[in-house]
């Protein structure tokens with residue numbers, strides 16, 4: 001049996017060893033074909049309706065990947081002025097960017113409005129702020145439909161226990177404030193959470209959301225949010241998020257709603273992970289193999305500064321071991337924790353995994369690292385953020401972000 005990455009021909013005409021020798025380690029590597037395949041899938045979610053998919057760039061804001069998303073016709077959602085700024089640099093025009101703001105300052109709100117970007121507000125107090133800044137303006141309001149979902153309580157973004165969105169019972173207040181400032185609520189948006197494999201909670205939330213939407217007369221769009229999952233346990237045959245039954249069920253719901261409500265609006269979604277997670281892996285060199293009181297460790301340069309998810313959410317990422325450019329698939333196996341080089345006991349990429357017997361000099365390949373990987377990386381312990389490489393559709397490797405240097409650690413100091 002070949003490794004997953006080998007089966008996918010993930011590394012094109014190059015191989016893991018060449019990549020690490022050429023660009024250093026740790027290294028994020030993306031596969032253009034997989035990225036484009038996922039982008040096309042989301043762009044086609046609602047073929048029978050007016051629909052656009054917004055790529056949620058908090059998952060991955062590499063300029064080259066954003067340019068690919070732009071080429072594939074995706075719109076984008078932004079969560080900060082920085083994301084708006086980078087999206088514009090990647091070529092997204094203002095009218096294809098949606099700013100899903102949360103607890104922002106007046107300056108930030110102004111920035112988005114000056115850039116000509118549609119803004120969604122997330123609370124009654126921010127609706128007031130918008131009204132003061134842009135009376136008579138057009139905006140979207142983020143509702144909390146009372147239903148949430150997600151892989152960890154930290155990523156559930158709707159329901160009764162989250163800071164996000166305006167509760168349904170406050171809808172009359174939304175109308176009052178809108179009236180006070182002559183605001184035009186042209187959009188409603190929601191996002192119930194991240195990484196669900198069962199689409200039922202999403203559909204239930206859409207149903208609630210559509211019901212609330214009937215109270216708004218000037219609607220031009222409805223944005224249902226993202227959250228579609230990625231099979232992180234693919235080596236154990238976990239199946240991918242099944243789009244087809246989801247598409248059919250949502251299509252029925254929306255067709256029915258259009259009939260009963262008499263409204264014809266643009267539908268939007270904000271997927272992120274589904275688009276980029278599987279198209280990225282993280283390579284890290286094994287520098288030590290050790291045993292501590294009966295526990296075996298594979299010591300790599302993949303610190304939690306490079307991949308935060310396991311530390312933050314106990315997230316699972318499958319790991320493959322490569323030696324001399326080829327996956328190690330046969331031979332003896334053992335149980336190891338794959339750990340990084342950061343001064344924290346929680347610096348664990350993968351805990352107690354059954355892996356081939358691993359040696360110094362091997363390369364650990366962490367799967368499904370394309371979403372919330374680099375974008376959540378940091379300089380903790382004054383470690384450098386890694387480089388990013390794209391394997392193009394023709395199989396070539398291209399550097400799409402250089403590795404940081406020691407000098408980069410000083411760039412904000414006046415010395």
Ligand code: LLP
Nearest residue numbers: 056191194195226227228270271272273372
């Ligand atoms: N739209 C909004 C308003 C969001 O807050 C998010 C994610 C998305 C869209 C995209 O969600 P996705 O399709 O990627 O699930 N760092 C966590 C996930 C945090 C998600 C935050 N919001 C992780 O690594 O699992």
